[in-house]
Amino acid sequence: MRNTARWTTALGLTAAAVCAPLAGAASAAPVSAPSALYAPSALVFTLGHGESAATVTPERAVTLTCAPRPSGTHPAAASACAELNGVGGDLDALTMREGVFCTKEYDPVVVTVNGVWRGQRVSYERTFSNECVMNAHGSGVFTF
Template sequence: MRNTARWAATLGLTAATLCGTLTGSAHAAPAAPASLYAPSALVLTTGHGESAAAVNPARAVTLTCAPSASGSHPAAARACAELRAAGGDFEVLAGPGGALCTREYDPVVVTVDGVWQGRRVSFERTWSNECVKNSSGSVLFAF
């Protein structure tokens, strides 16, 4: 009887030690490198109309900038570089361009929603026509 109790105690301590070691090593693993970056993931839409509320988007793209540029945006790396250079200020990138455009009124609206460097962002801009939108020179809005 005494040997049975010793064996049971030994097995119990061995199991606890093994399980404790396995559990401890799972928590002690270093974090993945991706967690070192603040998230930067955006959804951009465009459509014809005076506001995003009144229009169904004609096109939507995704843009992820951290830890590396990716998404369905046609020039993801350049768009992320522009955003970083502008400090995440969409107004700077949507500013007036130097192109000569017709005075045709066919409004184009672009929206940007998501997270930029860990903070929630929402942006909407309406241009009088496609030419004026493209004259801003920003790759971010060229999709």
């Protein structure tokens, strides 16, 4: 009987020593789902003056990561991610806001977007007639 009590105590202490760090690590983990569960959404935006991305040298570039949380060098990452989520990542769905007035000056601006949106490859190019028109599309995705 005495050996049984020793083995029970030793087994209990061993289980506590092995399981306690695991339980501590589990409770220290964030409550939200791990980032590995999110499909990646990371984009690179470039801007240059000219007719086509093939003939334009980019003047500005920013990064935008939307999953698991908004980040990157985009100046309005949170609102840009919210807007892209609202249109399902379809950059063509971003239309000119009402009430914005731009001159008819033709000074073409080319925007390119390359990367991954929710695990799907994105390659987008669009030429706007000027920067005002570009900035008026959506609420902030192209404002960088």
